[in-house]
Amino acid sequence: MPKSRIRKKADFTPPPERTAQSINLRGSGPRRLVAPLMLALFLIGLAWIVVFYVTSGDFPISALDNWNIVVGFGFIAAGFVVSTQWK
Numbered sequence: 001m002p003k004s005r006i007r008k009k010a011d012f013t014p015p016p017e018r019t020a021q022s023i024n025l026r027g028s029g030p031r032r033l034v035a036p037l038m039l040a041l042f043l044i045g046l047a048w049i050v051v052f053y054v055t056s057g058d059f060p061i062s063a064l065d066n067w068n069i070v071v072g073f074g075f076i077a078a079g080f081v082v083s084t085q086w087k
Contacts, residue, residue: 031085038082045075 049072051059060068 034082034086038079038086041075041079041082045072045077045079048072048075 048060049069052068052072057065057068061071064071
């Protein structure tokens with residue numbers, strides 16, 4: 001049986017070094033307001049629910065009764081919607 005040829009492999013060459021890239025945490029344009037708006041919506045929703053429970057349903061809007069909880073969670077959900085725009 002004939003012997004197969006042995007291929008010569010090239011020597012290992014390491015990949016070029018990567019340079020560090022700077023990250024702009026402040027953002028630019030209208031996306032700069034996404035993080036503060038998201039946090040504000042989270043805190044407003046949390047405060048709404050806490051005030052509702054602490055005041056036994058008298059505040060923030062007594063006419064809404066238990067729907068105040070839905071309003072508070074609505075603010076929190078809006079915060080999550082805004083968070084999808086954060087880069």
